[in-house]
Amino acid sequence: MKKVEVECEQCGGQVQVPKDVIAGEIVGCKDCGSEYEVVIGAQGTIELKSAEQVGEDWGE
Amino acid sequence: MRLTIAYDRLRLEEKLLLEEAKAMNVEASMEDVKTASFDLTAAECRSDVVLQRCISHVRGLHVAAAYEGMGARVVNSSEVTRLCGDKMLATIALAREGIPTPRTRIAFSAEGAMQALDGLGYPAVIKPVIGSWGRLVAKVRDRDEAQTVIESRRAEDPYDQLFYVQEYVRRPPRDVRVIVVGDRIAAAIYRYQPDGDWRTNVARGGKAEPAKMSGEEQELVLKAARVVGGGVLGVDAMETEKGMVVHEVNGTVEFKGAASVTPGSIPKEIIRYAMETAKR
Structure with missing residues (x-):
């Protein structure tokens, strides 16, 4: 599967994102472990934002 | 029939649901509700049915109600989500219909919680009414342990002041x-x-x-x-x-x-x- 690489804002490492990623998918930086949520822009651009922390109302 | 899978954190489950919908030739779309907004007064919806899959209970409950307001059928409905997302409401529903369920009490203060636990006997279980994955669920073997757990609840959080306590089932x-x-x-x-x-x-x-x-x-x-x-x-x-x-x-x-x-x-x-x- 083809991937694009986006720079990790925490450590500068390369976060790999599958090209067929779905908005909201969680990806991680293999270097520092930071978790990011994928944001897909109107032009199909892939950006990362820090993933939400686990909330007290999270679950099933 | 148009299907929307509404979510706030994409898990394997949501991806499997989308894959299956495509395999069944269902017209399906994904909606990350965090990047969407809903017109509550429009009463029109692009979807006939919505699978509500939010990981946050509070968000999911309101997402379900919003879609229902716009005329879509939602699985699960906001009412089902409301009952299942609050352990106290679910216990009431189960007990009222005669489903065997552990003996459970609710109290609204630390003092009331100790009274409820003493009534149930020890060991017992203290659970948050909202939450999942076993998080903050505590088994207390005696009164001392119960007091420690009860006192650790934060007074400023209204949900932390709901004390849902249950018999420990062998x-x-x-x-x-x-x-x-x-x-x-x-x-x-x-x-x-x-x-x-x-x-x-x-x-x-x-x-x-x-x-x-x-x-x-x-x-x-x-x-x-x-x-x-x-x-x-x-x-x-x-x-x-x-x-x-x-x-x-x-x-x-x-x-x-x-x-x-x-x-x-x-x-x-x-x-x-x-x-x-x-x-x-």
Whole structure:
């Protein structure tokens, strides 16, 4: 599967994102472990934002 | 029929549901609700049916209601989500319809909580009314332990001042998770507690195995699903000397653990049920 690489804002490492990623998918930086949520822009651009922390109302 | 899978954190479950919908030639779209907004006064919706799959209970409840307001059918409905997302409301629904469930009390202060626990006897279990994955669930062996847990609750959080306390049920080192889709059992697994933990949640490392249930037990679980309003549900039950007791019904069920050890396609059953719901 083809991937694009986006720079990790925490450590500068390369976060790999599958090209067929779905908005909201969680990806991680293999270097520092930071978790990011994928944001897909109107032009199909892939950006990362820090993933939400686990909330007290999270679950099933 | 147009299907929307609404979510706020994409898990394997949501991806499997989308894949299955495509395989069944269902017109399906994904909606990350965090990047969307909803017109509550428009009464029009692009979707006929919505699978509400938010990981946040509060968000999911309001997303379900918003879609319903716009005229879509939602699985699970906001009412089912409301009951299942609050352990106290679910206990009331189960008990009222005669489903065997652990003895449970609710109190609204630390003093009331100690009174409730003393009434139940020890050991006992203290749970948050909202939350999942066994988080902040505490087994207390005696009054001293109970006091420590109760005092650790934060006074500033209104939900932390709801003290939902339950008898500790003696059971084998496992419980039963049954995934109910409509009026059918899609999968049933035993969840074994991991070493060093009394909780069985797969999220805590609990191991899964296919479960064998009697016809009577299956009937009980299906009835439990019906009394909270029905839909796509995860019914949790324990085996006791006096028979099965249902302790929880989950409204946004995670099924990757069950899917890995049981035959049949859970996503396929869910998509089929959603499409049937849209036609009603």
